Amino acid sequence: MVTRAISRSKILTLVSILVQNLMKKPITHSLLQLKPQASPLHLDLYKPYCGFRHYHDGRPRGPLWRGKKLIGKEALFVILGLKRFKDDEERLQKFIKTHVIRLLKMDMVAVLTELERQEETSLAVKVFEIIRKQGWYKPDVFIYKDLIISLARCKKMDEAMRLWESMRKEELFPDDQTYTEVIRGFLRDGSPADAMNIYEDMVKSPDPPEELPFRILLKGLLPHPLLRNRVKKDFEELFPEKHAYDPPEEIFGKF
Incomplete structure (x- = not known):
């Protein structure tokens, strides 16, 4: 019991001395400096240099990302809709009248190209028949x-x-x-x-x-x-x- 009491008194004494020193001097001038000053040659590995990141930010890389950017949201929606209704001719024709015909020229061509890439050849032919009826078609x-x-x-x-x-x-x-x-x-x-x-x-x-x-x-x-x-x-x-x-x-x- 006596030993424990002595140890606690020593700890309290040291803590009080430390608090008094901190109150007298700012923490930046304290001998217990937490972070040393970086030298001119010091490199912070957590910051990007020359435009490169040291971690993955979650974005897709490579051709997949570039390819998706070339297809607009409206064109992607039409591609998914055509593939969804390809086995139901009635719903497919209704979807074509309400969504495919209203596409802009570049989106319509993008839909045609993407359907060819996915080997949805029958759907690609239907889109091409619509393209042939457009005023801008040559x-x-x-x-x-x-x-x-x-x-x-x-x-x-x-x-x-x-x-x-x-x-x-x-x-x-x-x-x-x-x-x-x-x-x-x-x-x-x-x-x-x-x-x-x-x-x-x-x-x-x-x-x-x-x-x-x-x-x-x-x-x-x-x-x-x-x-x-x-x-x-x-x-x-x-x-x-x-x-x-x-x-x-x-x-x-x-x-």
Whole structure:
């Protein structure tokens, strides 16, 4: 008991002395300075330097953030609405009349591009049909190209050919990549006759054909020797310095 009393009295004495010293001198001049003066070379790691932050502020980084900024809120709302009602034709048409038609030009084009990116090709075609009815619309071969290629890659060749006919009515001609993807789509779909029709159109186009569509046809027409020989003959005339590979006869027969 006596020891405890002595210890408490010592603590109280020290505290009283410390309080008296603090009252006599300001805390900035006290010997018990809490934070030393920073030297000129001292760096505060908690402050940003040269515009860089040392922590993540919660904002998305990279292309995702930049891509979202390019699409307005109204366009994003329309994209979500179209995807929501795509299986209900009646509600979809009502949504198109109340929201899609009232979009501005840039928002409408952004909706079309984003639907293509998400492979919502049928919805993209509906939006394109609305765009074609706008006063500011001018025939654009690149819009047709992107849509036709997207449809061909999604194995929707009927829709792709409807757009193909519309493109030709507007006196627009497909490029080499469009021919290639449509020919590949028909061959993948098991329709070599349709692929040959596109081939004939390619040969008659004002731009000279390139090598890639011929290569795809020569490979896809292996089970059809007569059609393949016809394409091979044209290929050798247009590209005499190139070689067309023929597989062994025991695999597909004699060509």
